Amino acid sequence: MFRYVHTNIIAKDHEKLIAFYKKVFHCKSIGETRDLRGEWLDKMTGISNAHIVGEHLCLPGYEEDHPTIEIFSYDEMETANVPQINRCGIAHLAFEVDDVEETLRNLLKEGGSQIGEVVKADYDDGRKAIFVYATDCEGNIIELQSWK
Incomplete structure (x- = not known):
């Protein structure tokens, strides 16, 4: 089986960004909050003592479980470059x-x-x-x- 599942955004303040997407874009909570840590996460991310918190929100116009936008924060995060519409990679x-x-x-x-x-x-x-x-x-x- 193949299906699109989610897009992840790493947020400076996951609670503020989650509230923004709920209010502006009508995304909905589906009860999938995360507070993740452990050896498996360290191995997957390549980050020692990784800790992720956040939530999956169902995108408007879709069923209750998929696709979602996943908004997370790490305890320690890298500073991002200023997003630009013509930068290589995911643009918007x-x-x-x-x-x-x-x-x-x-x-x-x-x-x-x-x-x-x-x-x-x-x-x-x-x-x-x-x-x-x-x-x-x-x-x-x-x-x-x-x-x-």
Whole structure:
């Protein structure tokens, strides 16, 4: 079997970031909190005395268990580079929303920030879309999109 399971974000403050994703993107708790440590975790991460805390949140629009966004904090973390939309690697998480401008206002109110302008795009097949790049309250890049 193959299926997509989760995306992991390492947060400076997992509780604050979890609250942000619940409030802004309607992610839901599914009872999968984590407080992990032990030899198996040290071996898997390559970090001595690793300790992870956090929670899995069900993404909006999906069943109660998958896929999830996994928001964790380690006791000791490395400083990240400033996320940039054109940096190699995973660039952003995308959420389809009913109203891009309203969701952006909520995101900004909860401590996120806007990267570029809200844009409207017409596709050759007749579909229309509204897009904007923003960041969550810890600087991770988010794309908001709405289709008609």
